[in-house]
Amino acid sequence: MKIVVCVKHVPDAAADRRFDDSDHTVDRTGVDGLLSELDEYAVEQALTIAEAADDAEVTVLSVGPEKAADAIRKALQMGADKGVHVSDDVIHGSDAIATSLVLAKAIEKLDYDIVLCGMASTDGEMGVVPAMLAERLGIAQVTLGSELAVEGSTVRIRRDGDVSTETVEASTPAVVSVTDQTPEARYPSFKGIMAAKKKPVESWTLAELDVAPEQVGLAAAWSSVSATQMRPPRTKGQIVPDEGEGGVKLVEFLAAQKFV
Amino acid sequence: MSEILVLVDHGDGAVRKPTFELLTLARRLGEPSAVFLGSGSEQAKDSLASYGAEKVYVADDPAFGDFLVAPKAEALAQLVGSVSPAAVLIASSTDGKEIAGRLAIKLESGLITDAVDVNAGSDGAPQTTQSVFAGNHTVTASVTKGIPIITVKANAVTPEQATGAASVETITVSISDAAKTARIVERKERKATGRPELTEASIVVSGGRGTGGDFGPIEAFADSLGAAVGASRAVVDSGWYPHSYQVGQTGKTVSPQLYVAAGISGAIQHRAGMQTSKTIVAVNKDDEAPIFELVDFGVVGDLHKVLPQATDEVAKRKG
Numbered sequence: 001m002k003i004v005v006c007v008k009h010v011p012d013a014a015a016d017r018r019f020d021d022s023d024h025t026v027d028r029t030g031v032d033g034l035l036s037e038l039d040e041y042a043v044e045q046a047l048t049i050a051e052a053a054d055d056a057e058v059t060v061l062s063v064g065p066e067k068a069a070d071a072i073r074k075a076l077q078m079g080a081d082k083g084v085h086v087s088d089d090v091i092h093g094s095d096a097i098a099t100s101l102v103l104a105k106a107i108e109k110l111d112y113d114i115v116l117c118g119m120a121s122t123d124g125e126m127g128v129v130p131a132m133l134a135e136r137l138g139i140a141q142v143t144l145g146s147e148l149a150v151e152g153s154t155v156r157i158r159r160d161g162d163v164s165t166e167t168v169e170a171s172t173p174a175v176v177s178v179t180d181q182t183p184e185a186r187y188p189s190f191k192g193i194m195a196a197k198k199k200p201v202e203s204w205t206l207a208e209l210d211v212a213p214e215q216v217g218l219a220a221a222w223s224s225v226s227a228t229q230m231r232p233p234r235t236k237g238q239i240v241p242d243e244g245e246g247g248v249k250l251v252e253f254l255a256a257q258k259f260v
Numbered sequence: 261m262s263e264i265l266v267l268v269d270h271g272d273g274a275v276r277k278p279t280f281e282l283l284t285l286a287r288r289l290g291e292p293s294a295v296f297l298g299s300g301s302e303q304a305k306d307s308l309a310s311y312g313a314e315k316v317y318v319a320d321d322p323a324f325g326d327f328l329v330a331p332k333a334e335a336l337a338q339l340v341g342s343v344s345p346a347a348v349l350i351a352s353s354t355d356g357k358e359i360a361g362r363l364a365i366k367l368e369s370g371l372i373t374d375a376v377d378v379n380a381g382s383d384g385a386p387q388t389t390q391s392v393f394a395g396n397h398t399v400t401a402s403v404t405k406g407i408p409i410i411t412v413k414a415n416a417v418t419p420e421q422a423t424g425a426a427s428v429e430t431i432t433v434s435i436s437d438a439a440k441t442a443r444i445v446e447r448k449e450r451k452a453t454g455r456p457e458l459t460e461a462s463i464v465v466s467g468g469r470g471t472g473g474d475f476g477p478i479e480a481f482a483d484s485l486g487a488a489v490g491a492s493r494a495v496v497d498s499g500w501y502p503h504s505y506q507v508g509q510t511g512k513t514v515s516p517q518l519y520v521a522a523g524i525s526g527a528i529q530h531r532a533g534m535q536t537s538k539t540i541v542a543v544n545k546d547d548e549a550p551i552f553e554l555v556d557f558g559v560v561g562d563l564h565k566v567l568p569q570a571t572d573e574v575a576k577r578k579g
Contacts, residue, residue: 013509013532014528017396017397018397038510095371096361096371097364097371123393125392126361127357127373128358128364128373131358132362132365135333135362140442141442143329143358144354159328160503161353161354162355162459164447164450165448166448167445168442168444168445169443169445170442170443174442179510181496221404222370222403223372223401223403224404225400226402227400228397228399228400229399231396234540234554237555237556238557239552239555239558240557240559240560241547241559241561242561242562246559246560246561246569246570247559247566247568247569247570247571250541253557254541257518259539260574
């Protein structure tokens with residue numbers, strides 16, 4: 001069983017995230033980056049599947065700038081076997097469409113039965129890359145699993161849709177994405193942290209993936225941002241302590257706003 | 261006038277509200293045509309007409325219900341190929357975004373997801389507004405390649421009725437074997453609660469850790485206001501309320517007229533899901549809870565006392 005987990009290095013959601021005024025891309029300077037929390041669930045599922053299989057290998061794949069190596073390292077510390085880091089200056093500003101192209105080309109160079117992804121990144125939050133990968137790779141899309149089970153060559157998820165809950169099944173190879181309803185990710189152990197130092201991480205450039213520089217980056221994006229604007233902070237309204245009449249006061253406010 | 265395709269979101273012909281919002285937005289861009297995939301189009305036709313659909317393209321294939329997402333994306337791509345619309349609008353639902361993602365790759369067209377507004381730009385092409393980084397920034401964008409594919413969040417606009425001809429055109433689509441790989445082996449419809457759909461509701465009452473797992477006061481207050489019920493991630497992770505009611509970064513994003521947060525501290529992940537609500541009120545025991553930084557009105561107190569009293573007060577006022 002060969003598993004490729006796609007991970008993204010993202011700016012910390014707790015930090016003050018902003019856009020670069022010159023090109024409207026995410027400004028990463030001065031903001032700590034980390035392995036996207038939602039991708040940790042995918043790493044955890046990959047490790048769980050690998051532990052149950054006889055002969056399994058988990059490869060962590062990330063496309064991103066130099067710092068993305070930190071996200072790969074974290075996944076290796078958790079227990080993944082090896083890493084692949086696709087990095088190229090021209091990738092900066094790529095949209096989901098270009099990102100999915102680079103990921104798909106890299107995945108095609110690797111051996112895989114299952115491609116595992118998180119449900120979305122915590123910065124772009126589009127949540128479309130797994131579906132795009134399945135489309136590009138021409139394999140089954142088994143996405144947004146709140147539970148994942150792998151038996152032999154069958155993958156099965158529980159998908160909580162907007163109006164119904166579905167059980168979805170496919171044979172490998174498949175692109176699988178998992179939600180934060182799957183079990184919490186493990187913390188790297190001391191042993192894991194030490195072991196990760198010896199695990200191989202390959203660095204690939206676009207040339208090795210047969211992706212032309214014109215196919216990626218901000219200039220190649222199929223959509224363009226004309227403006228970004230910070231939302232004015234909400235102004236703090238009236239706060240009252242409950243001295244026995246809190247509920248009545250609340251409704252008085254709602255009535256004044258015509259909600260009651 | 262240019263044709264705008266709107267993918268109909270429906271359950272066996274019952275059209276969901278976001279579709280009417282899409283039709284309303286589509287009229288700003290051109291002439292809306294609804295795309296109805298699956299069975300029940302007869303039932304849907306009148307409602308689509310009443311929101312201005314000039315045409316209704318209908319395709320039915322068992323694969324739409326039997327397999328995940330891919331067959332619908334394939335059918336839509338075939339239709340787009342034959343009618344060359346000026347844009348495709350799809351609801352930002354679980355399935356909708358994934359259909360849009362696959363469609364963008366198939367058509368080599370640009371994709372914008374989770375728009376909160378869509379207008380015709382100076383060149384007539386759609387220009388979108390998105391709310392990003394936990395609702396702290398807004399982004400104005402447009403598609404620059406191919407046919408713009410845009411997914412739109414629920415409540416982006418108030419649906420406005422308009423008369424459309426809704427002339428039905430049955431189309432033939434061929435679904436490839438490659439699109440029939442992820443089989444839906446079981447489907448359980450969620451039990452109807454009688455409350456409005458969370459993402460569509462104009463009032464949402466949400467409970468957090470402060471409920472201690474007792475959602476009685478939350479539900480009662482919600483019902484007094486005709487509101488939907490939401491929950492924080494802490495509540496969902498504790499198994500106190502189902503995941504489908506989670507508001508926040510990894511749950512639903514809501515933008516109602518009124519959002520009531522009870523026993524919710526207001527972590528960034530929760531704020532991401534509700535920060536763009538028009539009016540926000542909160543009840544929390546902790547006067548330093550970050551949620552109070554966002555509110556228009558707040559009560560520092562125990563929700564188990566404040567909400568039942570508020571529920572009674574609403575009943576009293578309604579007489």
